[in-house]
Amino acid sequence: MLKKWLGACAVAALFVLSACGGGGGGGGGAEDNGGDGGFTLSTGEVVFTAATSTTYVPSQRVSMSNIGKLVAYVVVSNTSGGPIPEWLSVTPYMAQSYASVGVDASKITKAGTYETIVRVATQDASKKQLFHRDVKVTLTVQKVPKVSWNIYDGSLHPAVTDAVTLANGSKSWFTLLTAVNVSEGYSYQNYFTPQGNGTVELNSSAVPANRSGAQYNGVINNTGVYPKTFTVLARVLPVAGVTYNAGSEIRLLDIDLAMSDAGVIGSRMEATLVADAQVVGIRVNNVDTVLDSDAMATVDLSLPHIYQIAVTLTSAHTGTIKVYVDGATEPAINVSTSNLQLVGTAGDNYLRIGDFRDKVYRSYIDWVIWTEKAAYTAADLQGQLPTGIGVTTGY
Numbered sequence: 173m174l175k176k177w178l179g180a181c182a183v184a185a186l187f188v189l190s191a192c193g194g195g196g197g198g199g200g201g202a203e204d205n206g207g208d209g210g211f212t213l214s215t216g217e218v219v220f221t222a223a224t225s226t227t228y229v230p231s232q233r234v235s236m237s238n239i240g241k242l243v244a245y246v247v248v249s250n251t252s253g254g255p256i257p258e259w260l261s262v263t264p265y266m267a268q269s270y271a272s273v274g275v276d277a278s279k280i281t282k283a284g285t286y287e288t289i290v291r292v293a294t295q296d297a298s299k300k301q302l303f304h305r306d307v308k309v310t311l312t313v314q315k316v317p318k319v320s321w322n323i324y325d326g327s328l329h330p331a332v333t334d335a336v337t338l339a340n341g342s343k344s345w346f347t348l349l350t351a352v353n354v355s356e357g358y359s360y361q362n363y364f365t366p367q368g369n370g371t372v373e374l375n376s377s378a379v380p381a382n383r384s385g386a387q388y389n390g391v392i393n394n395t396g397v398y399p400k401t402f403t404v405l406a407r408v409l410p411v412a413g414v415t416y417n418a419g420s421e422i423r424l425l426d427i428d429l430a431m432s433d434a435g436v437i438g439s440r441m442e443a444t445l446v447a448d449a450q451v452v453g454i455r456v457n458n459v460d461t462v463l464d465s466d467a468m469a470t471v472d473l474s475l476p477h478i479y480q481i482a483v484t485l486t487s488a489h490t491g492t493i494k495v496y497v498d499g500a501t502e503p504a505i506n507v508s509t510s511n512l513q514l515v516g517t518a519g520d521n522y523l524r525i526g527d528f529r530d531k532v533y534r535s536y537i538d539w540v541i542w543t544e545k546a547a548y549t550a551a552d553l554q555g556q557l558p559t560g561i562g563v564t565t566g567y
């Protein structure tokens with residue numbers, strides 16, 4: 173495995189840093205295998221600990237000192253001469269008399285303690301080894317997240333380039349809906365406004381009849397293989413000064429998930445955070461088309477909350493929807509039916525957030541994350557949310 177070349181001189185070698193002094197230097201130089209030597213390190217052991225495999229771990233310095241023989245190169249390998257592990261990087265700066273030792277915990281796929289012995293060797297200008305010293309490097313990763321999330325962290329408008337970071341690390345973004353519905357008297361507008369603090373405001377009070385939606389297509393497998401699963405979480409905040417009670421007829425956000433297979437009328441999970449005469453909290457609209465029933469849970473909408481919706485489909489129209497609030501172990505909504513709401517158009521397969529009704533929506537969206545890997549419980553996700561997206565209290 174070829175590691176990056178870090179020298180100041182153009183020498184094609186592995187793990188080499190050149191001091192690039194005056195060249196030459198005397199020949200001789202017996203290799204030092206550990207006795208008194210002209211080359212020493214300040215420590216024989218470096219220890220790192222990471223809470224999770226997504227935790228950044230600062231690099232550490234090991235001082236190097238050299239007396240006597242002119243060092244042209246410093247070579248880093250493991251003790252058998254091979255490459256060092258992928259999770260480890262050692263960058264020698266001979267001219268500055270230290271080596272930087274860094275670890276990348278994201279390379280670790282299973283929690284545990286990993287150690288390796290790194291050999292730091294000096295060479296003369298002809299690449300003849302002069303001395304070497306060994307240093308043990310230990311990395312402990314306490315937890316490896318089970319989930320690779322698709323992330324909208326609310327720092328950009330949802331439809332701006334690179335607003336979304338996908339589970340594979342690449343960037344993407346939502347599509348802003350723009351349709352005009354003349355017969356029903358509404359159009360889709362842009363009512364999303366980034367606040368510059370990691371949240372985006374949704375405010376459709378100007379024209380309540382209008383709508384505003386951001387859509388991400390192709391969120392769940394559409395090959396007809398069941399069961400299929402989906403988990404979406406969103407942190408949503410109220411707006412100060414706005415009243416959210418049974419008389420308010422005001423909403424915060426719709427989360428609309430269409431889960432069709434290709435060319436098929438599949439199922440839809442349409443949740444709304446709403447304060448009206450029916451409920452102040454979260455409502456999954458028309459969750460059973462035969463019973464014509466909604467599923468609801470009371471939530472104090474005057475406070476920020478994290479809403480987690482987990483869906484398992486065992487066939488195109490049969491499944492279970494669970495809603496968790498703030499990471500509570502017990503779901504606030506838990507409904508199973510073989511008559512889930514249907515999508516509007518065959519093949520619909522998307523996640524939408526926004527205002528999809530002729531109502532006023534007032535909220536701030538902190539973040540939205542989703543995955544089709546599993547229908548997670550809130551307990552499953554303790555310690556499994558991404559870092560750096562905003563507040564994740566409860567997880």
Ligand SMILES: [Ca+2]
Pocket residue numbers: 376379380381382383384527528529530531532533
């Ligand atoms: Ca509206």
